[in-house]
Amino acid sequence: MKTIALVPAPYALVVPGGQAGTLRALTNERLVEYVRSASAQATVTASVCTGALILGAAGLLTGREATTHWSFLEALHEFGATPVKRRWVDEGEVLTAAGVSAGIDMALHLAACFGTEDIAKMLRFGIEYDPEPPFGPLDWAAAPRELFAGLAATWVQEALAGAPELQGRLAARV
Numbered sequence: 001m002k003t004i005a006l007v008p009a010p011y012a013l014v015v016p017g018g019q020a021g022t023l024r025a026l027t028n029e030r031l032v033e034y035v036r037s038a039s040a041q042a043t044v045t046a047s048v049c050t051g052a053l054i055l056g057a058a059g060l061l062t063g064r065e066a067t068t069h070w071s072f073l074e075a076l077h078e079f080g081a082t083p084v085k086r087r088w089v090d091e092g093e094v095l096t097a098a099g100v101s102a103g104i105d106m107a108l109h110l111a112a113c114f115g116t117e118d119i120a121k122m123l124r125f126g127i128e129y130d131p132e133p134p135f136g137p138l139d140w141a142a143a144p145r146e147l148f149a150g151l152a153a154t155w156v157q158e159a160l161a162g163a164p165e166l167q168g169r170l171a172a173r174v
Contacts, residue, residue, distance in 0.1 A: 004034045009041035012110075017049025017069065017100075021150075023159035026057045026166060036060070039094075044110065046095040048103035053170075056081055056092065065089050066096040071148040075173040104129055149174060 015035060016022075025031055036058040039045040047055050052068035055061050056079025066081040067073065067089050076083040086095040088106035097106035108129070112120035124149070152174035160167035 004031070004038075008038065010042055012023070012036055012047045013038050014043075015044045015047040015051035017047065017053075018109055020155045020159040022050045023041050023155055023170075024052060027160065027163045032057045033130070041121060042093075044093060044095065044113075046097070046106060046110070048097045049099050050082075052096045055079075055081070055096065057070070060094055061096075064091045064094060066094075067098045067102075069099050069168040070098060070143070071145075071152045072174060075170050078173060079171045101131070 014037065032054065033047075033167060035054055039055075039058065039060055045055065045060060047068070049069045050072050052061065053072065053075060059079075061076065062080035063110070064081055065075050065084045067084055067086050068076060070085065071084045085097070086107065087102040088095060090109065094107050095106055095110070097103040104127075106121045108124060111123050153171060153173065156167060156170045156174055160170065
């Protein structure tokens with residue numbers, strides 16, 4: 001098993017998101033400090049979905065535009081970020097992607113940055129990434145906001161029960 005101690009200075013740091021586990025990670029000072037210090041060494045630091053909240057907890061989003069899953073987008077304010085509703089945001093050394101599939105978009109952008117656009121296009125063929133979602137594009141006006149707000153509130157309440165100050169700050173934003 002590999003641990004974060006074995007990778008003190010990664011070339012790239014990508015923080016995944018999730019639900020309650022990601023929220024609990026916000027209170028893990030050892031993990032947050034690792035993200036902070038590893039990011040200082042990395043060429044690029046990125047997050048997918050609610051992983052942006054961990055970047056925020058590490059102080060990496062202060063004064064930056066950032067995105068995350070739409071149900072937690074406003075919570076980015078609590079970490080000094082400017083939330084933007086985009087698939088992914090490139091702020092130089094720090095990139096954030098909205099939901100899981102937006103992470104693919106960001107990864108292809110990084111492939112072009114680290115290599116070339118031709119390499120990124122080849123990778124698209126390799127993973128057969130040619131989005132044609134069933135039922136057409138998302139209709140954001142019809143988003144199930146109440147359902148997701150309820151789920152997000154439950155995750156915040158349960159995952160951050162031991163951190164009432166942070167729980168209160170995030171609960172007010174989801």
